[in-house]
Amino acid sequence: MGPATLDGSEADLDRFAARVLNGATVVEALSPAERQMGWNIMDRSGFTRSATLRSGIGLTVTKLRWERPWSMAFDHGASPLKFVVTRGPGPRLTTSEGDRHRLDGGSFHVSQIRRPVRLQFDFDDCGVDRDHEQLSLEIDRARLGELLGTQVLPAAVERVLSSPRAYPSDAQPVVPALFQLIDEIAHCDARGPSRQLYLEAKGLELLAVMVDRLEELERAAASALSAHDVDRLERARQIVLARMDDPPSLPDLARQAGLNEAKLKAGFRTLFGDTVYGYLRHRRLDEAHRLLRQRRYSVSEVAARVGYINPSKFAAAFRERFGVPPSQVT
Structure with a gap:
């Protein structure tokens, strides 16, 4: 069986479950706009929850725990601008373009995949009884401009969009507000229509904090300039x-x-x-x-x-x- 090809959509949960995790998972619909995939395979367990918000934001939260080193790889199709914040032990990511990143320790990445790329994830022996937590936000460039009320995006965002690489940014330290949003989104217990409204609000708040963080980092990088x-x-x-x-x-x-x-x-x-x-x-x-x-x-x-x-x-x-x-x- 060939590798799964993912593009960041909710349907990815089914393909990921069937082809990468050999179907040893449970996929359920939490609402018309939100789905969750849970798994418990050997020494690995966790869940991924994916929601498509009315604001045009794709919101994904993942929690994962493992005991022994393991690896997985899959082909990822083109996807929109993605903001990723992580907490706890995490994998080493290697792309077919030669980029290498660590997705752990409170890191913050920004990426955009414009053409298919193969992603290899290597999970080391974490040695601690902790979860890997990851919160991802995806949004189309044009929609981001609409939400920000401008056709010219902040220079820090434009810099990411202009990079020819799939993962152009190095890991950056996470501000406390992002950790708080991981907790609030991952542990959301609202049900019914209020859940969708809650996630919409938190998704927009997450986007605002991440754009602000990018601009802070850009200003720091430009500190040598007057x-x-x-x-x-x-x-x-x-x-x-x-x-x-x-x-x-x-x-x-x-x-x-x-x-x-x-x-x-x-x-x-x-x-x-x-x-x-x-x-x-x-x-x-x-x-x-x-x-x-x-x-x-x-x-x-x-x-x-x-x-x-x-x-x-x-x-x-x-x-x-x-x-x-x-x-x-x-």
Whole structure:
């Protein structure tokens, strides 16, 4: 039997139970929008609960306990922006792209999987009688912008979205508010319509805390830059986004932002995690993906609107980033 392919949806619980855990699980519907999978296999036990909220947020909480080292691997399909906070002992994660992370000890990760990737989880002997707890929030980029009331997301979020890697961020320390939300969501005992309302409120609170945390970390990373430099670099980013189809040259951009060219190039990479034109390339392709989903323009029209003169080069760049040709976007 081949590996399970997951994409972050509630149906994943059934596929995960049947193919990764060999069906030794119980999957139950807690409500029309929430399902839970529990398992007890040899020395491993736990549950995963997944809810789809009306706000467009996918909320998943997992608790797991084990006694001896074990491993599992599966193929993960493309998924939206994901915020993950963990507590207690956890696995080592290795992706087929070569990224390595530890999902334990109160870590906070942000990721977005744009094309299929194989994930390998290795669980060491934890040596303590404690649960691994993980709280995940998934949301589409466009919906996040709607909830935040802006088309231009915070620079810290844009930095994650512009990364070509599946798991671009290193683990960051968790603030107490996130631990509190793990407890409140994992131990929610509300029933009926009030449960859905409770999870909606907690999901939005979780999103707000995580976005704030990202911005705090971004400010800390940019502490070597003066407030004046940060302001000018943000101005440069806004100019690049506004002129996506006809961007200025680096000397012109530096002049418009009020920086010299060397400061622009070095500061932009420090603050936004990429070169000016690397950042522009990712934003062009994200905007192209958004336009294609609207089905109002042809592929050639979309390519032109985001600044690609050659449709073939656009199609190649799009496929490299998203794993599918632009003609197959639905």
